[in-house]
Amino acid sequence: MAADVDLPGLLRDAGLRVTRPRLEVLAAVHAHPHADTGSILRAVRGPLPAVSHQAVYDSLHALTQARLVRAFQPAGSVARYEARVGDNHHHVVCRTCGAVADVDCAVGEAPCLSAADDHGFAIDEAEVVYWGTCPDCAAARPA
Secondary structure, eight states, X not given: OOTTOOHHHHHHHXXXXXXXXXXXXXXXXXXXXXXXXXXXXXXXXXXXXXXXXXXXXXXXXXXXXXXXXXXXXXXXXXXXXXXXXXXXXXXXXETTTOOEEEEOOSSSSOGGGXXXXXXXXXXXXXXXXXXXXXXXXXXXXXX
16 A cells, blocks of 8 residues: 555545545555455455444445455456546456456547447446456466
C-alpha cells in the first residue's frame, strides 16, 4: 500500500464510518491487489485477530458499494478485490496458476466503452478478461 494513502479520509469522503475492520480490510486490499476474500481475511487477522468472516464480508461489501474497492470474478474463480477503481482497466488471468495482472485499455481513453450496439444502455464500465499462461508457468512447461 502506498504510504501516502489516507485510508480514514477515503472512508469519510465516501460517507462511511471509520471502523477498525473497514480500515484493515481497505489496507489489505491496497496491499494485496487481486486478493480473494480468504486472503484478505488472513491479512486482516494479522493486526485484528478476532475479526469475524462476517465483518470482513460486510466491510468488502460496503467498500465495493462506495466504489473504494472493485470486485471482479473471472469465470470459474472466486471474487477478487482491488483498490484500483475508476479507470475501467481489464485483467489477464493465467489458466495454470490463476495469477492476475492489470491490463490497461489497448488504445486511447477506454475504447471498450464504445460498443458496436449498446442497445440503448448508458455504458459506464466494461469487463474484459484476457486468458493465457503467465511467464512463470510457461517457463515451467516441458519443451
